[in-house]
Amino acid sequence: MNYSKQIVRETPRGIIFTDFDGTLFNSERFVTEENFKTLETAREAGYITAIATGRSLFSFRRVADSLDTPIEDYFDYLIFSSGAGVIRSYPGIRGFKTEVTVEDLIEAEGLSPSVAFDAAGLLFRRGIDFMIQKLVPDNHHFVHVKSNGAVNPDYYRRIRIYSGFTEALESADGDSELDQIEKACFKGVSQLVAVVPPGGNTDIDAKYTNELIEYLRHRLSDCSIIRTTSPIDHSSLWIEVFNPEVSKSKTADRLTRSLGLSSENALAVGNDFNDEDMLHWAGTGRTVDEAPEKMRMAHPSAGRAIDSAVASAIQSFITDKKGVKT
Known part of the structure; x- marks a missing residue:
């Protein structure tokens, strides 16, 4: 500062x-x-x-x-x-x-590499699609991680919007996806951006969203968890994981x-x-x-x-x- x-x-x-x-x-x-x-x-x-x-x-x-x-x-x-x-x-x-x-x-402010990897690993194991953003001021560059096979149009639209500034996980012989995520996190991370598509039922979506946010805040107590509505489709949930001071x-x-x-x-x-x-x-x-x-x-x-x-x-x-x- x-x-x-x-x-x-x-x-x-x-x-x-x-x-x-x-x-x-x-x-x-x-x-x-x-x-x-x-x-x-x-x-x-x-x-x-x-x-x-x-x-x-x-x-x-x-x-x-x-x-x-x-x-x-x-x-x-x-x-x-x-x-x-x-x-x-x-x-x-x-x-x-x-x-x-x-x-x-x-x-x-950025996330420490170890905290970023812990948070990314949690999102990956929960099957939540997310992006690993580079450090400020270059945090329009990111690595995108598709954690499940579910349809997620907002996730792909964000990738297209930032075409030229995004990349998939680096694959290497013998590396698991978690290994690749760890390598990305240790290059410097400002935040993680998770994209959760709407389910179609407003009441169920609200209950799931609240439970998911509380779960992440409990498990990632050394992070700042910020919820927002997607500015792209105006209905998907975005969950951003930041340094606790952010x-x-x-x-x-x-x-x-x-x-x-x-x-x-x-x-x-x-x-x-x-x-x-x-x-x-x-x-x-x-x-x-x-x-x-x-x-x-x-x-x-x-x-x-x-x-x-x-x-x-x-x-x-x-x-x-x-x-x-x-």
């Missing part, structure tokens, strides 16, 4: 974190002008702004570069890969750049404290399960209408993402200068 690279403003009034997909970047795949204007107003008023996304830096950059408006001109920081990495923005030069080195990062809330907390602020000075806006911990952590947590009902019950919705829910949340937050938990 190197928070000496942080942006330091005089007496920042607070800090604003927003998820990207489904929150700031809506289902129609754009960021509203109202969101941009409100973010600009917040920064001019002395607030720090940050995106907290589950996307890798590479994946985020590909989407950001497709936008008409340079998004980095409205943000001070990008927290990517659910907190595994943090980079500051460089407004005016397409600042959240893809080609970065470890020296460019404020924070980069989550949106833990990384947001370290960044916030480095700026002389606390969680009570923070707003967080999100729409999916990988945002829950950040919403609980922030002094003010807000969802969008598209978020799961359970999340909206715990954290009020600021409206539909496509109707500039982020702007609405920021405007309300700024009105309450203290950011008291609501």
Whole structure:
């Protein structure tokens, strides 16, 4: 961690974190002008702004570069890969750049090789398909592991999306698949991404998902287990296994404290399960209408993402200068 690279403003009034997909970047795949204007107003008023996304830096950059408006001109920081990495923005030069080195990062966390192998071995024995991602900032490169013969379209679609950056396990005479997995893990791992297809019955899927998450958290107690909905088919379950210090809330907390602020000075806006911990952590947590009902019950919705829910949340937050938990 190197928070000496942080942006330091005089007496920042607070800090604003927003998820990207489904929150700031809506289902129609754009960021509203109202969101941009409100973010600009917040920064001019002395607030720090940050995106907290589950996307890798590479994946985020590909989407950001497709936008008409340079998004980095409205943000001070990008927290990517659910907190595994943090980079500051460089407004005016397409600042959240893809080609970065470890020296460019404020924070980069990975799994130890032995822990990564233990976790990968558990997923493999459970018959769960997964990917072994390289270390940040190169974690758009991965080795894919098909652990069973079941149909898993989302798994294969992710491989196709990252064509040119993926590879199958290296085969060698006498090596078992677990031997090959171990070799991949000892090359450096940022996270594992498990892809679990939906079963077709919502109630059964929910029960299975909850039991699987609890099982993995129990067996992999020295890891951070993060659940999210696939951004590809919007129905498969993704389970990401990280260093125990990685989550949106833990990384947001370290960044916030480095700026002389606390969680009570923070707003967080999100729409999916990988945002829950950040919403609980922030002094003010807000969802969008598209978020799961359970999340909206715990954290009020600021409206539909496509109707500039982020702007609405920021405007309300700024009105309450203290950011008291609501």
